[in-house]
Amino acid sequence: MVFTHGSDCYLYDSKGKRYLDFLGGIAVNALGYSHPRLVRVIQREAKRAVHLSNLFHNPFQGPLAKKLAGWSGLNRIFFTNSGTEGIEGALKLARAYAKKNATPGSRPKTGILALENSFHGRTFGAVSITYPAKYREPFEPLVPGARFVRFNDVADLEKKFDAEIGAIVIETIQGEGGISVVSEDFWNSARELATKHDAALIADEIQCGLGRTGRKFAYQKFSSKPDIVTVAKPLAGGLPLGAVLANEKFAEAFTPGIHGTTFGGGPLICAVALEFLNTIEDEKLLDNVRERGAELKSGLEKLKRRFDFIREVRGEGLILGLDLSIEGAPIVDEALRQGLIINCTHEHILRFLPPFVIRTQQVREFLSALGRVLAKAPRNVWEAKDAKQANDAPRIGETAGARAQAAVR
Numbered sequence: 001m002v003f004t005h006g007s008d009c010y011l012y013d014s015k016g017k018r019y020l021d022f023l024g025g026i027a028v029n030a031l032g033y034s035h036p037r038l039v040r041v042i043q044r045e046a047k048r049a050v051h052l053s054n055l056f057h058n059p060f061q062g063p064l065a066k067k068l069a070g071w072s073g074l075n076r077i078f079f080t081n082s083g084t085e086g087i088e089g090a091l092k093l094a095r096a097y098a099k100k101n102a103t104p105g106s107r108p109k110t111g112i113l114a115l116e117n118s119f120h121g122r123t124f125g126a127v128s129i130t131y132p133a134k135y136r137e138p139f140e141p142l143v144p145g146a147r148f149v150r151f152n153d154v155a156d157l158e159k160k161f162d163a164e165i166g167a168i169v170i171e172t173i174q175g176e177g178g179i180s181v182v183s184e185d186f187w188n189s190a191r192e193l194a195t196k197h198d199a200a201l202i203a204d205e206i207q208c209g210l211g212r213t214g215r216k217f218a219y220q221k222f223s224s225k226p227d228i229v230t231v232a233k234p235l236a237g238g239l240p241l242g243a244v245l246a247n248e249k250f251a252e253a254f255t256p257g258i259h260g261t262t263f264g265g266g267p268l269i270c271a272v273a274l275e276f277l278n279t280i281e282d283e284k285l286l287d288n289v290r291e292r293g294a295e296l297k298s299g300l301e302k303l304k305r306r307f308d309f310i311r312e313v314r315g316e317g318l319i320l321g322l323d324l325s326i327e328g329a330p331i332v333d334e335a336l337r338q339g340l341i342i343n344c345t346h347e348h349i350l351r352f353l354p355p356f357v358i359r360t361q362q363v364r365e366f367l368s369a370l371g372r373v374l375a376k377a378p379r380n381v382w383e384a385k386d387a388k389q390a391n392d393a394p395r396i397g398e399t400a401g402a403r404a405q406a407a408v409r
């Protein structure tokens with residue numbers, strides 16, 4: 001299948017067929033396709049300087065850093081070329097901090113906690129803290145020290161968070177892991193334990209951040225802040241840009257020259273990212289994400305009442321998922337035939353990541369088409385193929401809300 005171009009929330013294939021895109025380049029195309037403000041800035045800056053070395057300032061890096069600092073409340077920023085590189089930067093920052101602050105004679109704080117079903121990227125550090133065995137095992141031995149905590153399980157967190165832990169990395173809403181939302185209890189405990197052990201609380205907001213929940217960052221529904229945040233995906237509207245955001249306490253551990261990148265934060269890409277964040281503010285897109293997200297979620301709840309193979313509707317804003325008891329792949333294929341782009345994780349969780357500019361009419365168009373697709377779905381019950389896969393699969397009821405619902409049922 002070859003897609004040639006897109007406009008607004010639609011993509012077009014090489015035969016001219018139109019598709020409503022509820023995947024958005026996997027959470028990247030948050031302003032849809034060919035948004036006029038981004039196109040204008042790309043054209044303008046392409047004629048000026050696409051790249052300059054990081055030995056000099058450019059006119060957009062500082063303002064973009066300032067904007068991200070204002071959004072997050074974390075005032076030191078390092079630009080990267082991808083999400084995984086942001087995770088590497090965050091892990092290195094936490095390690096540098098732990099080394100700098102090590103007390104003589106104490107055990108090194110080289111342990112890293114991550115959650116079951118996490119996905120943090122493909123480079124060595126990031127893949128070492130990514131849970132599914134299929135991503136890790138072909139590349140072992142990995143970066144040592146990673147341990148996985150059961151999702152939203154405070155007792156397991158308390159058991160594993162000891163004095164040797166230098167960082168805990170949490171996706172505030174797991175994306176690849178199946179749209180599982182971290183509970184307030186779990187977050188607060190992670191914050192308290194990280195503070196107690198002088199470890200970094202790192203929020204991976206690469207998929208769920210920068211407006212996707214209807215908040216600037218998904219963690220902003222909690223009362224406490226992380227020390228380090230990673231962002232990427234939508235930041236430069238589809239051009240490759242990520243960032244590590246950190247508070248002063250941790251950021252100070254990076255002295256000039258110990259970490260760096262050639263491409264990260266060039267003038268064109270920073271200008272586009274600045275325009276992306278300004279567009280979210282000017283066009284009040286966080287309101288749109290909350291409102292359209294609520295419409296979409298209530299439509300998905302209606303579909304759940306209609307189809308007994310839908311076990312759970314999960315997520316917030318415009319990061320939503322359907323946990324199915326049947327295989328998702330045939331549904332994704334049928335959706336494509338019907339002109340819808342969606343995706344499936346863990347073989348049985350449908351994931352929806354529409355652009356922030358989506359309108360009510362398109363939410364309705366999507367829900368009625370999805371209803372038609374689900375009505376045709378073959379009832380192939382999804383079953384883990386082996387123990388490893390069963391262990392890797394997110395379990396229904398992993399969110400606090402779902403647990404409460406299950407208890408009511």
Ligand SMILES: Cc1ncc(COP(=O)(O)O)c(C=O)c1O
Pocket residue numbers: 082083084085087119120121122171175176204205206207208232233
């Ligand atoms: C939560 C999360 N972290 C990290 C990554 C890795 O980002 P990238 O693919 O840009 O390296 C992803 C990508 O899907 C992600 O969803």
